[in-house]
Amino acid sequence: MKDNQAIHMTEELPDIESNFKIHPFTEGTGCPISDVDEPHLHDFYVVHYVASGSGSCVIDFETYDIIAGSIYFISPGQLHLWNPEGPVDGFVLVFTEEFLKSPEAPVDNVFELDFFNSVLNSPMFMLSTEQKGELAGVMANLRREFSTRKQGYETVLRSYFHILLVSLQRMFFDRLQRPGVRTENRIVREFKKFVSDEHSPQLRVQDYAERMNVSVNRLSSVIKEVTSMTPGQIARNELVLSAKRMLANSEMNVSEICYELKFEDPSYFGRFFKRETGFTPSVFREHVRGKYRQLT
Missing domain, CATH: 1.10.10.60 (Homeodomain-like)
Known part of the structure; x- marks a missing residue:
């Protein structure tokens, strides 16, 4: 049986520590591993934040515009392709479900997050000016801790990561406006x-x-x-x-x-x-x- 699916596995991520990594938005694509100009899958969760740039991306056969100030959520197994028109700036946050599991985590498991593995919700989320400002501070702290890696950085990193998830979940609640x-x-x-x-x-x-x-x-x-x-x-x-x-x-x-x-x-x-x-x-x-x- 021939099976040549482009599936990027967690162990292929370079220097990944604690099942978590932050990349700059790779030139020409949203793939957190390398420049890939073909449809591909991951076995991990990915959050793409686009600070600037344009073009389109395809996630499970649905086409979405690449719009500055937007976040794109990719769940494991989702087939996707990025097709930017010129340079794209931002970041790519990669994590596994294992990284999410800790006694201090704000949710028991990834199914409590509205923006992954969703039946109804779009994988694209456009941020308001206020929301962009809120996330900018959290992301700056995340990226600083990840890059400097001072003593105890993993504990601090998880804390900022949990703050990011809670912030994103609140934004989704505000958009959905559905109690319960x-x-x-x-x-x-x-x-x-x-x-x-x-x-x-x-x-x-x-x-x-x-x-x-x-x-x-x-x-x-x-x-x-x-x-x-x-x-x-x-x-x-x-x-x-x-x-x-x-x-x-x-x-x-x-x-x-x-x-x-x-x-x-x-x-x-x-x-x-x-x-x-x-x-x-x-x-x-x-x-x-x-x-x-x-x-x-």
Whole structure:
């Protein structure tokens, strides 16, 4: 089986310490590893802040403008490509879920953050003038601690990192203006991540509910209330998204992708994909690769 997906792993990050690193915005791309002018994935979380520059970026097949004063959140496994028009200035913050886990962390896990693994929220967030000023101070402290690395810097670094997460979460709360959305969206995001990781058409909603330690009724009602979709719809959407990523970013043939996604029959996989997208897998692959070639 050929699988040439461009997946950047945590261990490939140069000199990463404590699963956390800050990079200047690499010239020509948002990739925190090197200049990459092709669609690629990460197995870690990335926050891109654009201070200046323009162009476009594609995150899981949706195109977003590169706008100064905006933040872009990339979750593990999201296929993305940066296509700047000229120089881009800013920073790239990289961290793993392991870095987030500490007794002092402001959240129990990454699913409590509205801006990662989201079903509803855009991965792009435009900051107001006030918000840019607020984050500038936190980021200056983060970057100073990371670059100087004085005694005890990791403890201070985590503290500033937690302040950054709380600040971003507050900004999202202000935008969403939905009381109680944090708890409910945590369940939705956790379900989405489980489905994305497993990508199995054989698993039932009951299987996911048991893993999440919630009842099927609770899971279904929360997802329906927050997203207006059923758990089954989200599961199918994630399965299709996984197939799209593999078609766009690997050399596996359609049958290999079918079995990788735990479908038992390539013909059924083809019918499923066309029913959900309107394209056969082969036509979609040709279409999306043509689109990426135009961008690069």
